[in-house]
Amino acid sequence: MTDQDTHFVLERLLRLRDRREPLVAQIAEWVGAGIIEGRLEPGQDLNSVDLSRRFDTSRTPVREALMLLEQEGLVEMKARRRPRVAAPSLQDIRDIYQVRRQLLAMLAGLLVERADDEQLAELRTRVERMRKLADDGDVDAYFWSHVLLQERMTEIVGNTTLKQILDSLALRTLMLRHLSLTRTGRLAYSIDDQERLLQACEERDGELASALIAGATVRALRAVEEQLEQDAEVRGRKPARRRRASS
Amino acid sequence: MTDQDTHFVLERLLRLRDRREPLVAQIAEWVGAGIIEGRLEPGQDLNSVDLSRRFDTSRTPVREALMLLEQEGLVEMKARRRPRVAAPSLQDIRDIYQVRRQLLAMLAGLLVERADDEQLAELRTRVERMRKLADDGDVDAYFWSHVLLQERMTEIVGNTTLKQILDSLALRTLMLRHLSLTRTGRLAYSIDDQERLLQACEERDGELASALIAGATVRALRAVEEQLEQDAEVRGRKPARRRRASS
DNA sequence: AGATACGGTAGTGTCGACACCATGGCATTG
DNA sequence: CAATGCCATGGTGTCGACACTACCGTATCT
Numbered sequence: 413m414t415d416q417d418t419h420f421v422l423e424r425l426l427r428l429r430d431r432r433e434p435l436v437a438q439i440a441e442w443v444g445a446g447i448i449e450g451r452l453e454p455g456q457d458l459n460s461v462d463l464s465r466r467f468d469t470s471r472t473p474v475r476e477a478l479m480l481l482e483q484e485g486l487v488e489m490k491a492r493r494r495p496r497v498a499a500p501s502l503q504d505i506r507d508i509y510q511v512r513r514q515l516l517a518m519l520a521g522l523l524v525e526r527a528d529d530e531q532l533a534e535l536r537t538r539v540e541r542m543r544k545l546a547d548d549g550d551v552d553a554y555f556w557s558h559v560l561l562q563e564r565m566t567e568i569v570g571n572t573t574l575k576q577i578l579d580s581l582a583l584r585t586l587m588l589r590h591l592s593l594t595r596t597g598r599l600a601y602s603i604d605d606q607e608r609l610l611q612a613c614e615e616r617d618g619e620l621a622s623a624l625i626a627g628a629t630v631r632a633l634r635a636v637e638e639q640l641e642q643d644a645e646v647r648g649r650k651p652a653r654r655r656r657a658s659s
Numbered sequence: 660m661t662d663q664d665t666h667f668v669l670e671r672l673l674r675l676r677d678r679r680e681p682l683v684a685q686i687a688e689w690v691g692a693g694i695i696e697g698r699l700e701p702g703q704d705l706n707s708v709d710l711s712r713r714f715d716t717s718r719t720p721v722r723e724a725l726m727l728l729e730q731e732g733l734v735e736m737k738a739r740r741r742p743r744v745a746a747p748s749l750q751d752i753r754d755i756y757q758v759r760r761q762l763l764a765m766l767a768g769l770l771v772e773r774a775d776d777e778q779l780a781e782l783r784t785r786v787e788r789m790r791k792l793a794d795d796g797d798v799d800a801y802f803w804s805h806v807l808l809q810e811r812m813t814e815i816v817g818n819t820t821l822k823q824i825l826d827s828l829a830l831r832t833l834m835l836r837h838l839s840l841t842r843t844g845r846l847a848y849s850i851d852d853q854e855r856l857l858q859a860c861e862e863r864d865g866e867l868a869s870a871l872i873a874g875a876t877v878r879a880l881r882a883v884e885e886q887l888e889q890d891a892e893v894r895g896r897k898p899a900r901r902r903r904a905s906s
Numbered sequence: 907a908g909a910t911a912c913g914g915t916a917g918t919g920t921c922g923a924c925a926c927c928a929t930g931g932c933a934t935t936g
Numbered sequence: 937c938a939a940t941g942c943c944a945t946g947g948t949g950t951c952g953a954c955a956c957t958a959c960c961g962t963a964t965c966t
Contacts, residue, residue, distance in 0.1 A: 433738050433919065459947060470921045471948085472719075476726070483730040491680050492927065492948060507818040514765050515758070571754040577824055680949065706917060717951045718918085739918060739957065 417556040418445045424563060425579045426480060439467055439477035447486050447497050448586045454499035458487060485584040498584075502640065505588065509633040512581045513626050515574065516562075520621035522569040524613050531568050532614055538564065539606050546603040555593055558602070559586070585636075591643075592635035601631060664803040665692045671810060672826045673727060686714055686724035694733050694744050695833045701746035705734060732831040745831075749887065752835065756880040759828045760873050762821065763809075767868035769816040771860050778815050779861055785811065786850075786857050793850040802840055805849070806833070832883075838890075839882035848878060 605628035852875035
């Protein structure tokens with residue numbers, strides 16, 4: 413179930429539909445999902461030989477898949493060096509959320525302006541489904557629905573550039589968000605934020621919607637920061653090791 | 660002279676420094692410059708065989724260079740189809756400028772907040788140089804200085820994510836801006852805008868700076884739209900033809 | 907004539923090979 | 937013992953080849 417969700421979401425966010433061969437898409441999805449789910453740790457080697465063996469192909473499609481993920485900020489590539497899972501610094505993360513906040517505020521404003529009642533109703537049913545998932549404590553399902561909700565909002569607004577940038581930023585924060593949503597209580601805050609945002613949209617209050625989504629983004633960053641601090645403490649005792657992707 | 664400028668700016672905006680092999684960088688620069696300067700027309704074929712012959716290499720590095728430009732929105736690639744020079748629709752262009760306006764406003768606010776006096780002084784000398792170029796009517800030199808000015812501003816602000824996105828959007832608008840700055844009188848408006856923006860920064864008025872840069876962006880879009888209408892008229896008489904890249 | 911089917915051409919995606927270089931271990935030196 | 941230099945290993949960048957397919961002109965049919 414979650415596997416299918418992951419597959420579906422990544423295919424959309426990476427715009428793999430007709431842009432790339434299925435082989436490349438498959439590799440990009442596997443690696444991307446691995447990074448987001450934490451199966452592949454930040455800084456870990458992603459050498460193309462191992463990956464090509466794993467998928468029983470040559471290194472060419474692997475390289476292409478890694479380049480796709482590089483542009484989404486999930487993978488770091490330097491010439492002649494082995495590609496690695498991106499390891500954004502705390503500053504990077506703050507920068508990302510800062511930009512994201514600004515663009516999400518813009519998104520909310522445009523949504524109020526452009527979404528018709530039917531589209532708002534669709535969003536409403538989505539949020540209601542998410543409420544159920546949140547109450548059930550189904551973090552994974554909630555997580556992916558959340559991503560799809562924002563993706564749908566960007567679609568409704570209809571600004572392709574904005575959609576692409578927000579999708580890219582979403583990907584960068586996905587691995588972090590996955591962690592942060594797991595924090596106790598975070599899920600409840602998140603669904604509350606979504607409901608309030610949608611209500612503001614229904615009341616056609618663009619200012620309020622912008623403010624709400626900006627606030628929600630700030631809280632999301634805060635949750636991520638706390639989670640990272642906690643991780644850092646744990647890691648302090650058992651210093652980080654570097655593994656290969658092939659393991 | 661302008662060739663060197665182009666080379667230098669593209670290398671920065673595409674982040675080619677240590678990210679790619681020199682061979683790939685060279686191809687990406689050539690194609691990218693061609694698109695921006697209008698040597699390669701929107702919609703034109705960019706097949707990898709011709710390009711590899713031109714650079715006396717195999718198709719692998721060509722493919723990689725094209726993928727780089729695809730991520731910057733200068734090239735469109737679909738699986739199994741020949742890559743083409745991007746041909747953004749009017750709607751696409753409006754979308755880009757809309758996002759750009761928002762992010763530039765954000766940039767101006769942060770600039771006021773974070774730039775120290777020394778950095779402002781540096782920007783001041785840049786703008787003064789640009790004033791000279793504008794008065795001399797040296798469109799090309801002004802054009803690239805303008806790009807570098809904004810790139811420097813993003814650097815000063817120090818938000819990597821913001822910088823990358825703005826650089827990417829800058830690239831997308833470069834070919835359009837090149838046209839629009841050529842319009843009579845446009846150059847004078849542009850340099851005035853820059854001077855007013857910088858003054859607002861020096862007076863530490865973030866609100867004003869944001870408003871000014873947003874206004875300047877709107878005017879830039881307007882100029883591009885007028886130019887495109889004009890082009891459309893000309894093209895109406897002599898319908899467009901499609902050429903090969905190898906010509 | 908317009909539409910559809912067909913076939914040759916030319917370009918794309920993938921592969922395996924090879925030269926070059928980053929990396930990490932080892933020995934040598936101060 | 938630390939620091940430097942050297943080598944073997946293994947990974948990257950590029951190449952030329954090959955299968956497959958989009959494209960385009962031609963022929964056929966209605």
